[in-house]
Amino acid sequence: MTVAITWQEASARRLERQFLANPAPEGTGVPRVVSAMLGAHAQVLSAAEVSIGVRTADHTRAAVRSALWEERSLIKTHGPRGTVHLLPADELPLFCAALSAVPDGPNPFPPATRLTEEQADQVVAAIGEALDGRFLTADELGDEVIGRTGPWAGDLVMPAFQGMWPRWRMVMHRAGQSGVLGFGPNRGRKVTYTRPPHFTPLAPDTATATLIRRYLAAYGPATPQQFAKWLAAPSAWAGERFAALAGAGEIEEVTFEGAPAWLVTGDTDFPDSPAHGVRLLPYFDAYAIAAQPREVLFPGRAYQRALAGGQAGNFPVLLLDGVVAGVWHQRRQGRRTTLTVEPLRKLTARQERALGEEAERVGEVLEARAELVIGEVTTGPHA
Numbered sequence: 001m002t003v004a005i006t007w008q009e010a011s012a013r014r015l016e017r018q019f020l021a022n023p024a025p026e027g028t029g030v031p032r033v034v035s036a037m038l039g040a041h042a043q044v045l046s047a048a049e050v051s052i053g054v055r056t057a058d059h060t061r062a063a064v065r066s067a068l069w070e071e072r073s074l075i076k077t078h079g080p081r082g083t084v085h086l087l088p089a090d091e092l093p094l095f096c097a098a099l100s101a102v103p104d105g106p107n108p109f110p111p112a113t114r115l116t117e118e119q120a121d122q123v124v125a126a127i128g129e130a131l132d133g134r135f136l137t138a139d140e141l142g143d144e145v146i147g148r149t150g151p152w153a154g155d156l157v158m159p160a161f162q163g164m165w166p167r168w169r170m171v172m173h174r175a176g177q178s179g180v181l182g183f184g185p186n187r188g189r190k191v192t193y194t195r196p197p198h199f200t201p202l203a204p205d206t207a208t209a210t211l212i213r214r215y216l217a218a219y220g221p222a223t224p225q226q227f228a229k230w231l232a233a234p235s236a237w238a239g240e241r242f243a244a245l246a247g248a249g250e251i252e253e254v255t256f257e258g259a260p261a262w263l264v265t266g267d268t269d270f271p272d273s274p275a276h277g278v279r280l281l282p283y284f285d286a287y288a289i290a291a292q293p294r295e296v297l298f299p300g301r302a303y304q305r306a307l308a309g310g311q312a313g314n315f316p317v318l319l320l321d322g323v324v325a326g327v328w329h330q331r332r333q334g335r336r337t338t339l340t341v342e343p344l345r346k347l348t349a350r351q352e353r354a355l356g357e358e359a360e361r362v363g364e365v366l367e368a369r370a371e372l373v374i375g376e377v378t379t380g381p382h383a
Helices: 007-017 030-037 045-053 061-070 089-100 117-131 138-148 167-177 204-219 224-231 235-247 286-290 301-305 349-365
Strands: 074-078 084-088 156-159 164-166 182-187 190-194 251-256 259-264 278-281 317-320 323-333 336-343 369-374
Touching: 007 204, 030 045, 030 061, 030 074, 030 084, 030 089, 045 061, 045 349, 061 074, 061 182, 074 089, 074 167, 084 089, 089 167, 089 204, 117 138, 117 167, 138 167, 138 190, 156 167, 164 167, 204 224, 204 235, 204 251, 204 259, 204 286, 224 235, 235 251, 278 349, 286 317, 301 323, 317 336, 336 349, 349 369
Parallel strands: 336 369
Antiparallel strands: 074 084, 074 182, 156 164, 182 190, 251 259, 278 317, 317 323, 323 336
16 A cells, blocks of 8 residues: 655654754764755855754854864765755765766757867866865866866856856866865865865765665655756656666655655654744755755745745745745844844744744854844845
């Protein structure tokens, strides 16, 4: 008999496993929290710091930065969807192998400007050689890559923010997902890159299967299409991978909100009580991006107000009892940060008190004194 799972059951378990129902136990290291999230989106590093910090009772941004730049137990690199993430260093063999196994989508660049596969491989190898044991800016890395490959790598053919970037930068995300490029601490206002510690990647099939099981454990029940969306992978490819795991008995089909979905075989225990609580999740928080179906996570007005063209992450969100019920924004001035929260429904007195406590916690994570303002958020979505 097929197991039937409700949204309330799935939401409660996801929040529990994400350390959003209760903070991570005391003594839980930053990498363990990031592991539970399957990576912390770090295009905006302060947002990643908040994502991690609000899942703990005591970690601040200092703990995240220590894990990144001193302990090197976290690596800032290109993760799921090719976007910048914080990943546990000891999970690079998994993530890099799985991400490298995802088929490429359509190439957005005109044929005359593209790298051939041979050239792309040369650039990735050159990046790894140049960054080994060094911290280089983009310009310094470009000089090294061009010197190791040829002048073709430096042709200015890639549209950028206010100009053109050299051809070699087309595969920076591939270098990150291959494990040869990561971010270093800024040098003044300039970003630096370095090579993560050397490792032996898992076999691609093993890594892909493991990542699917990890995704289902964290965010399931889910469909192959939802996994593909989270990973920016072809739906057909994801469907084939799910079918292989189902055939091997490693995942099982369930009914989720009346539709077929998948869980890791035997992982069908769910909390008895629905999700409760107030959370402030920053830009691109893993839960807001990965949890599906999106129309249930962003119900009613939230679907228009808290998404950007259906895309999650572009607004920080107010989470009430497991669903999005508002947006927020923070503006820092010195040691003080003002958090403006725009609820989309009336808050109870209990929820207002909890929101005040959550705002204080965000301030603690950012090592600032938080001031809470309930009102309209006028800031637009993050690009």
